[in-house]
Amino acid sequence: MLQTRALTKSFTLHLRGGLRMPVLSGVDLDVRAGECVVLSGPSGTGKSTLMRSLYGNYRAESGSILVRHAGEMVDIAAADPRTILAVRHETLGYVSQFLRVVPRVPALDVVAEVLLTRGIDQDTARETARSLLLRLNIPSRLHAIPPATFSGGEQQRVNLARGFIANHPILLLDEPTASLDAENRAVVVQMVRDAKAKGTAIVAICHDADVRDVIADRLFTMSPYQDAA
Amino acid sequence: MTEPTLLSGRGLNLKFGSITALSDVDVDLWPGEMLAIVGESGSGKTTLLNVLSGRLVPDNGVVWYREPDDRLHDVHAMPAPVLRTLHRSDWGFVHQDPRQNLRMTVSAGGNVGERLMARGARHYGDIRATALGWLEQVEIDANRIDDLPRTFSGGMLQRLQIARTLVTHPRLVFMDEPTGGLDVSVQARLLDLIRSLVTRLRIAVVLVTHDIAVARLLAHRIAVMQRGRIVETGLTDQVLDDPRHPYTQLLVSSVLSA
Numbered sequence: 187m188l189q190t191r192a193l194t195k196s197f198t199l200h201l202r203g204g205l206r207m208p209v210l211s212g213v214d215l216d217v218r219a220g221e222c223v224v225l226s227g228p229s230g231t232g233k234s235t236l237m238r239s240l241y242g243n244y245r246a247e248s249g250s251i252l253v254r255h256a257g258e259m260v261d262i263a264a265a266d267p268r269t270i271l272a273v274r275h276e277t278l279g280y281v282s283q284f285l286r287v288v289p290r291v292p293a294l295d296v297v298a299e300v301l302l303t304r305g306i307d308q309d310t311a312r313e314t315a316r317s318l319l320l321r322l323n324i325p326s327r328l329h330a331i332p333p334a335t336f337s338g339g340e341q342q343r344v345n346l347a348r349g350f351i352a353n354h355p356i357l358l359l360d361e362p363t364a365s366l367d368a369e370n371r372a373v374v375v376q377m378v379r380d381a382k383a384k385g386t387a388i389v390a391i392c393h394d395a396d397v398r399d400v401i402a403d404r405l406f407t408m409s410p411y412q413d414a415a
Numbered sequence: 416m417t418e419p420t421l422l423s424g425r426g427l428n429l430k431f432g433s434i435t436a437l438s439d440v441d442v443d444l445w446p447g448e449m450l451a452i453v454g455e456s457g458s459g460k461t462t463l464l465n466v467l468s469g470r471l472v473p474d475n476g477v478v479w480y481r482e483p484d485d486r487l488h489d490v491h492a493m494p495a496p497v498l499r500t501l502h503r504s505d506w507g508f509v510h511q512d513p514r515q516n517l518r519m520t521v522s523a524g525g526n527v528g529e530r531l532m533a534r535g536a537r538h539y540g541d542i543r544a545t546a547l548g549w550l551e552q553v554e555i556d557a558n559r560i561d562d563l564p565r566t567f568s569g570g571m572l573q574r575l576q577i578a579r580t581l582v583t584h585p586r587l588v589f590m591d592e593p594t595g596g597l598d599v600s601v602q603a604r605l606l607d608l609i610r611s612l613v614t615r616l617r618i619a620v621v622l623v624t625h626d627i628a629v630a631r632l633l634a635h636r637i638a639v640m641q642r643g644r645i646v647e648t649g650l651t652d653q654v655l656d657d658p659r660h661p662y663t664q665l666l667v668s669s670v671l672s673a
Contacts (some may be wrong), residue, residue: 303614
């Protein structure tokens with residue numbers, strides 16, 4: 187479903203006199219349908235950078251990121267912006283650590299939005315969003331309120347609902363349980379299992395060892411960048 | 416992606432005396448897409464908007480507009496009346512100062528209805544009903560329909576301008592700092608409104624803003640301008656989260672986060 191070859195990424199900080207910071211070098215990652223690969227390694231080894239590159243949020247410097255989209259392999263590292271938007275819309279979901287939404291939009295619509303943009307009628311989309319929010323223990327009385335005022339854990343759960351609702355064939359999860367209590371962690375673990383059973387390919391970053399052990403089929407260990415020379 | 420563009424600028428150059436306003440600018444816009452043009456004051460954003468919309472003629476370069484029937488028009492070669500008709504129907508222009516677009520001596524409903532009449536609508540009842548529907552969509556109370564715009568607040572005026580612009584269901588709207596000069600709370604409401612209307616009606620938008628947060632919220636793609644050139648362009652989140660050009664890095668790192 188997802189394959190990277192010789193993926194390299196560095197940042198050039200022009201405001202720091204053109205300082206170049208290499209982060210990823212020659213990353214080869216393969217993820218199959220129904221499999222969850224957890225990126226592991228200490229802080230600063232480029233886990234988030236890799237995940238953001240997979241999503242096309244960071245631009246790969248060289249190498250390829252092949253994603254199965256609408257029956258073909260698309261190279262995220264080389265695709266034009268509109269192709270990347272189409273891939274994100276249909277194929278590639280991303281649950282970031284933090285929720286970024288438009289002010290004034292109620293939680294229910296934040297979650298339902300993806301379905302609405304796919305042309306699903308409003309009642310169905312809202313009903314699906316409602317049941318997903320309830321499953322994540324966001325009570326009905328909060329559904330009509332914009333999530334800006336929610337607690338960290340509540341915002342993360344809205345974000346998770348938004349990420350899982352679209353049934354993307356590939357899902358990227360960045361610390362999906364970081365600010366959740368035990369009960370909600372268990373819900374998320376079950377959602378990941380369900381997604382895998384449906385054939386979703388998942389890449390996750392997860393520092394919580396208990397959660398990692400139950401969701402990961404495989405660890406992809408990343409080590410600090412070393413110059414090839 | 417082989418879908419043809421709605422609007423394309425190629426090799427646009429414009430000088431005001433010795434000052435270079437646009438230098439070798441290429442722009443593409445696809446149907447239903449929102450493109451933000453960002454940069455500091457004097458970078459040429461508004462000039463580019465005016466050239467793309469045919470309000471300014473470039474020294475050289477061409478702007479192509481594709482009609483629904485696939486015919487291509489050179490925007491600056493169109494006869495003035497044809498361009499005017501286009502601006503009154505399939506195109507719209509939202510100014511930072513709504514007074515530039517609204518008629519301050521005509522009622523709110525009249526301001527919305529006028530654009531319909533300019534396109535040939537004649538039935539008074541229909542026009543008033545449509546105007547009322549649009550006032551509702553931009554969250555202006557129905558009982559204000561006969562009031563003059565000068566009794567409206569800044570935020571209401573901006574929403575009225577948007578109603579007036581969108582009533583003809585344009586395919587392409589040019590926006591120049593639509594949220595500039597408004598209170599933050601009013602801004603948020605307006606942004607939400609623009610976003611939902613534009614998405615629902617699948618309108619293509621060229622949006623000029625100096626506010627990067629506005630661009631992030633609204634735009635699919637972004638073009639960063641400096642001294643009349645586009646120095647960086649791409650997916651909005653890519654350009655803002657992983658800026659490459661020194662000027663973009665400066666712009667992004669200069670934003671205060673609340």
